[in-house]
Amino acid sequence: MSDDDYANALATNGSFVKGVTTGQASAKQANKTWRQATLMAAAVAQIIADAGSDINDSLTQEAIASLLRVSLLSGYLPLAGGTLTGDTTIKGLASWSTTGNYTSNGLILSGQNGNIVTLRQNETTGKYTQLAIQVNGYNSSNGYFSLRNDGTFWSGTTQFADRTWVTNNFSDTFSSSGNDWFWMKFPSGVLIQGGNATYSASDGTTGTKVTLPTSFGAQFIIAVGNDIGSNANAVTVMRTDASTIHLLGREVTSGSLSDTVINYFCVGTAPS
Structure with a gap:
């Protein structure tokens, strides 16, 4: 029927x-x-x-x-507790009420006292998409950071960096050759480098010339070293120019020039 x-x-x-x-x-x-x-x-x-x-x-x-x-x-996490494992796709867990051509979807992490952190994808049709993190804290103080699809970084509505800035400040920041030498460049422009080299007493008090792993820029601030040879030696590391130093070693007891191996460490600024 x-x-x-x-x-x-x-x-x-x-x-x-x-x-x-x-x-x-x-x-x-x-x-x-x-x-x-x-x-x-x-x-x-x-x-x-x-x-x-x-x-x-x-x-x-x-x-x-x-x-x-x-x-x-079965297969679902409880409202409290539980462990999420394996590959997971999360879509539209939260949507923000918006107007016009602006949409926003993502996650809301709730904390104590009404404080929340949101991780979301924003899209303004025909303009850009972005990954945004917003932190709502005490005293109505909110922090907002986003990365847009054009490679620009924003704090709220202010752009503070782009792809070129990241490339210039964070690429080619470190190089080394085992225990022989290294150099490291920081985003602030500071360059540190060091290594080890042999001083030959036949070079006299002028010292043995050593070419640095990379050249300093406008400032070569300091050069220091310590003896790692077989004898107890007093050593000197002398700045010469932006790319070279001279090493000198003397026996502690006699004061005579002595062949030895020296660790050196230098600080300055990177080339602009």
């Missing part, structure tokens, strides 16, 4: 409203009743079976209800 036929039977004589009554039962009515009852039961049983549980009519109502709860919650 179709749903339409069942509805029409109810409307015309109303006998179905009272369910099965005394007398000869309607096969169509009985089949409709059984189908309505068993269809939903079969669907629930299928959910439990798909979750890997054995579902049969020997179980109690409480046991079946327990298996159903496990089946429905």
